[in-house]
Amino acid sequence: MKIDGKRNIWKDYQKEIAADRYFYVRSCVRQNFFPGSEKTFLRIMKDELHKDVFENAAHTTCSGIGYHSDVVPFETAMTMVARQFSIMTESGYENFTTSCITSFGLYSEILETWHHFPEVEERIRQHLLKATGRTFNKPANLSHASDVIFKFRKEIAANGKYKLINKNTGKPLRIVEHIGCHYSRMFPGKGIGGAEYPYVLVGMIEEWGGEVIDYPERRHCCGFGFRQYLVQANRGYSIASTKKKFDSMAPYKPDFILTNCPGCPMFLDRWQYALSEMEGITYGENGHGIPVLTYEELAGIILGYDPWDIGLQVHQVPVEPLLDKIGIPYDTPRKFLTMDGKMMGQPNAPSNLKFYQHE
Amino acid sequence: MNDKVIVIGGGVAGMTAAGALADLGMEVLLLEKDTRTGGHVKNWDRLFPSRRPGREVMDFVGKSMGSDVEQRCNVIVNSIIRSDDGFSVQLENSEPVTAKSLVIATGYELFDAHKKEEYGYGIYDNVITSAELENIFMEGKKLTTHDGKTPARIAIIHCVGSRDEKVGNLYCSKVCCVTGVKQAIEIREMLPGCEVTSFYMDLRMYDRNFEELYYEAQQKWGVNFIRGRLSECAENPDHSLVLKTEDTLTGRPLKLTVDMVVLLVGFVPGAETRRIAQMVGLQSGADGFLLSADEHILDNSTTVPGVFLAGAVKGPACIVNTIADARATALQVKTFLSSQNAV
Amino acid sequence: MINFGYKIMRDESIDLDRNDMRIAEYLKLHEPSIKLCIGCGSCTATCSTGHFTDFNIRQVHTFIRRGEIKRVKKEIQRCMFCGKCQLVCPRGVNLRNVILTINRAIEQIG
Numbered sequence: 001m002k003i004d005g006k007r008n009i010w011k012d013y014q015k016e017i018a019a020d021r022y023f024y025v026r027s028c029v030r031q032n033f034f035p036g037s038e039k040t041f042l043r044i045m046k047d048e049l050h051k052d053v054f055e056n057a058a059h060t061t062c063s064g065i066g067y068h069s070d071v072v073p074f075e076t077a078m079t080m081v082a083r084q085f086s087i088m089t090e091s092g093y094e095n096f097t098t099s100c101i102t103s104f105g106l107y108s109e110i111l112e113t114w115h116h117f118p119e120v121e122e123r124i125r126q127h128l129l130k131a132t133g134r135t136f137n138k139p140a141n142l143s144h145a146s147d148v149i150f151k152f153r154k155e156i157a158a159n160g161k162y163k164l165i166n167k168n169t170g171k172p173l174r175i176v177e178h179i180g181c182h183y184s185r186m187f188p189g190k191g192i193g194g195a196e197y198p199y200v201l202v203g204m205i206e207e208w209g210g211e212v213i214d215y216p217e218r219r220h221c222c223g224f225g226f227r228q229y230l231v232q233a234n235r236g237y238s239i240a241s242t243k244k245k246f247d248s249m250a251p252y253k254p255d256f257i258l259t260n261c262p263g264c265p266m267f268l269d270r271w272q273y274a275l276s277e278m279e280g281i282t283y284g285e286n287g288h289g290i291p292v293l294t295y296e297e298l299a300g301i302i303l304g305y306d307p308w309d310i311g312l313q314v315h316q317v318p319v320e321p322l323l324d325k326i327g328i329p330y331d332t333p334r335k336f337l338t339m340d341g342k343m344m345g346q347p348n349a350p351s352n353l354k355f356y357q358h359e
Numbered sequence: 360m361n362d363k364v365i366v367i368g369g370g371v372a373g374m375t376a377a378g379a380l381a382d383l384g385m386e387v388l389l390l391e392k393d394t395r396t397g398g399h400v401k402n403w404d405r406l407f408p409s410r411r412p413g414r415e416v417m418d419f420v421g422k423s424m425g426s427d428v429e430q431r432c433n434v435i436v437n438s439i440i441r442s443d444d445g446f447s448v449q450l451e452n453s454e455p456v457t458a459k460s461l462v463i464a465t466g467y468e469l470f471d472a473h474k475k476e477e478y479g480y481g482i483y484d485n486v487i488t489s490a491e492l493e494n495i496f497m498e499g500k501k502l503t504t505h506d507g508k509t510p511a512r513i514a515i516i517h518c519v520g521s522r523d524e525k526v527g528n529l530y531c532s533k534v535c536c537v538t539g540v541k542q543a544i545e546i547r548e549m550l551p552g553c554e555v556t557s558f559y560m561d562l563r564m565y566d567r568n569f570e571e572l573y574y575e576a577q578q579k580w581g582v583n584f585i586r587g588r589l590s591e592c593a594e595n596p597d598h599s600l601v602l603k604t605e606d607t608l609t610g611r612p613l614k615l616t617v618d619m620v621v622l623l624v625g626f627v628p629g630a631e632t633r634r635i636a637q638m639v640g641l642q643s644g645a646d647g648f649l650l651s652a653d654e655h656i657l658d659n660s661t662t663v664p665g666v667f668l669a670g671a672v673k674g675p676a677c678i679v680n681t682i683a684d685a686r687a688t689a690l691q692v693k694t695f696l697s698s699q700n701a702v
Numbered sequence: 703m704i705n706f707g708y709k710i711m712r713d714e715s716i717d718l719d720r721n722d723m724r725i726a727e728y729l730k731l732h733e734p735s736i737k738l739c740i741g742c743g744s745c746t747a748t749c750s751t752g753h754f755t756d757f758n759i760r761q762v763h764t765f766i767r768r769g770e771i772k773r774v775k776k777e778i779q780r781c782m783f784c785g786k787c788q789l790v791c792p793r794g795v796n797l798r799n800v801i802l803t804i805n806r807a808i809e810q811i812g
Contacts, residue, residue, distance in 0.1 A: 001482065001483060001484065001594060001598075002481060002482055002483075002484065004481075005473070005479075005480075005481035005482035006482055008473065008481070009473075009476055009482075194476070196476035196477050197476065197482070214593070214594060215593070216593035216594070216595060216601040217593070218593065219591060219593075232707045232708060233707070233708060234708070235706070235707070235708040236708040236709045236710055236711040237711050239708070239710050239711075240710050240711035240712075240713065243710060244713065251595075251596055252596060274706060275710070277703065277704040277706075278703055278704060278705075278706065278710065279703070279710065280703065562740075574738065574793075577737045577738055578734070578737055578738055581730070581737065584740075586741060606716055606764070606768060608741045608760070608761065608764045609716070609761055609764050609765055609768065609770070610761075611714065611715060611716050611770075612714075612715035612716070613715060613716040613717075613718060613768070614715055614716070614717050614718065614719065615718040615719065616718075616719045
């Protein structure tokens with residue numbers, strides 16, 4: 001593998017990422033399944049990087065899931081997005097940052113549509129005005145939250161307490177990176193590094209001391225395509241897609257998987273549990289599974305935040321083996337306590353996937 | 360007084376045109392930007408369809424210029440000035456040269472395979488181009504993987520950089536299909552234990568003995584042909600390559616691991632061609648290659664009186680056609696100059 | 703094992719790394735004219751059986767060459783040996799013998 005070959009391609013796909021004063025919109029899926037992750041992002045932005053990140057509670061979903069499942073028509077989606085832009089404008093911001101990758105894809109798609117078809121933009125302005133009395137400016141910059149973490153990866157490394165190195169062997173951790181489909185597949189130019197060899201997560205891994213793995217099914221979907229799983233009967237397609245990736249990455253013995261989408265880590269994590277229950281297969285070492293992290297979670301542990309504050313306890317594939325490899329301490333008795341110290345209950349241990357419990 | 364003609368470009372087209380012009384009594388100056396003449400064909404080991412040595416053609420074409428053609432290498436053309444008397448070609452670090460007529464034979468370049476990002480050229484160690492394979496044959500080197508092993512399976516990929524909207528080349532490069540069949544046979548000949556699979560969209564066996572070569576590749580050499588365009592290439596830990604195509608004849612996606620991949624790169628309009636064309640005011644077609652005065656009946660002349668074209672400046676061409684074309688160009692130049700002199 | 707209400711979908715792609723090529727090799731050895739096939743489909747177009755059933759001789763042969771025997775074991779039985787395919791093949795493949803050879807291979811190799 002000639003890494004210089006990839007560097008030449010990465011050079012071709014660079015984009016402008018705003019440096020401060022972000023208007024932040026949340027993800028529908030992320031907060032439900034990974035509580036603590038978006039809070040971690042905000043904590044990093046405010047406490048470590050001293051940036052102005054503003055959220056307005058009046059913002060809604062972008063309707064990306066609905067749009068991509070043919071439940072919400074494009075006109076409606078565009079009008080909902082127009083309202084988001086209106087709230088951004090009214091709050092005095094012009095740099096739009098999304099937590100969700102599907103949102104990022106949808107906002108990009110809508111801005112491109114309006115760019116090529118100004119009459120559509122005009123029509124949506126009319127819709128929004130009639131429905132809510134609102135007007136809006138388009139954002140000056142649209143970035144995904146992972147773009148922002150990428151932009152400040154050196155600063156995070158500088159403040160970091162840990163590196164992505166196996167403390168027992170001294171070697172860099174072997175990491176699989178997986179970007180969300182909506183990040184650069186539709187508009188390769190809008191993703192750092194393009195669609196073929198994306199760089200946004202690779203850049204973070206390189207800066208934080210890890211080693212990136214390229215494996216044959218790197219490009220394959222993780223299974224979170226909405227049509228693949230929304231209806232229970234279809235979920236076989238979704239889990240088959242994820243399994244294809246695991247089978248392909250297994251010979252490379254990755255230490256963990258890094259993603260930048262709310263959906264990808266959800267299934268890369270949960271489907272390992274489902275596969276172990278349905279067919280008894282586990283990946284990773286000793287039946288522990290391959291832990292799955294997102295960029296904010298990883299940045300959080302690099303910076304030395306408590307793993308349970310980040311929300312890693314809700315991962316179905318236990319992250320403890322990874323924390324052990326890096327040398328990050330964690331307090332197992334506190335794992336399933338709420339923030340005010342009450343026991344929130346413990347999941348039952350799965351039959352095949354090893355699980356760390358408070359003994 | 361001999362009429363002076365300058366031929367710009369010392370590949371097969373330029374050399375053939377120069378030799379033919381000299382035979383017709385012109386005073387010929389051949390300008391070549393490289394350190395030696397020969398263009399692309401000097402790098403080609405054996406030529407389709409008979410697989411005869413490229414050296415033989417180069418020797419013949421070289422000899423055909425005899426001592427009558429003045430050849431200058433390492434020449435850079437800076438600009439061309441047209442007047443009633445003819446053309447003044449301004450050179451870098453040299454006195455300008457003048458002529459009554461110009462032949463543009465600056466040829467083509469091979470498609471830069473780096474642009475097909477999904478094929479991993481320049482990234483995965485065992486992905487090479489057809490030109491690099493031909494070089495291995497030419498230098499008599501052993502055909503091995505990047506870490507010196509003998510390959511057990513090689514894939515040849517057709518249409519790399521041609522017939523491809525994504526890289527901006529809609530046209531067919533014509534000669535790559537037969538080159539692929541030729542190289543498949545040559546690999547099988549060199550490494551009888553190595554399986555060769557060619558992935559194609561169509562097999563363009565357009566000229567004499569090409570279809571017979573395909574027949575021979577299947578019957579005698581057992582080359583596998585799978586109709587389906589390569590969509591992505593990925594690397595295994597041992598640096599072998601995983602290919603994904605569709606087996607269109609069964610309608611199913613297909614996966615194959617190979618030790619090496621050979622990309623059949625197509626023709627693109629050369630940077631020199633575009634540069635020189637601009638200097639004399641020549642138009643290009645939508646495909647980027649130069650336009651002649653009439654595609655059927657005046658394919659050697661241009662809309663600029665006195666400026667003629669020969670060879671792959673006009674688009675993908677094989678050696679047979681290029682030699683015939685260059686000779687025709689010489690004749691057109693002669694006719695032009697005779698009519699000029701008659702005035 | 704838990705049933706969550708769905709099965710893991712099987713990978714339907716052709717995996718040339720894993721497929722069993724013995725019948726394909728047997729065929730190429732015992733009826734070498736099959737190597738000349740270019741997939742033109744003239745055989746299928748004229749096939750008597752092909753017009754009234756799913757039987758597609760071009761596709762069946764291609765599957766066999768890819769090692770996808772399971773898909774075609776039943777199909778290959780449908781040939782009536784009328785010989786029309788062989789009459790029209792532009793490459794001169796001895797198609798009736800191809801089918802006989804495939805049947806023999808399936809019997810011997812499975």
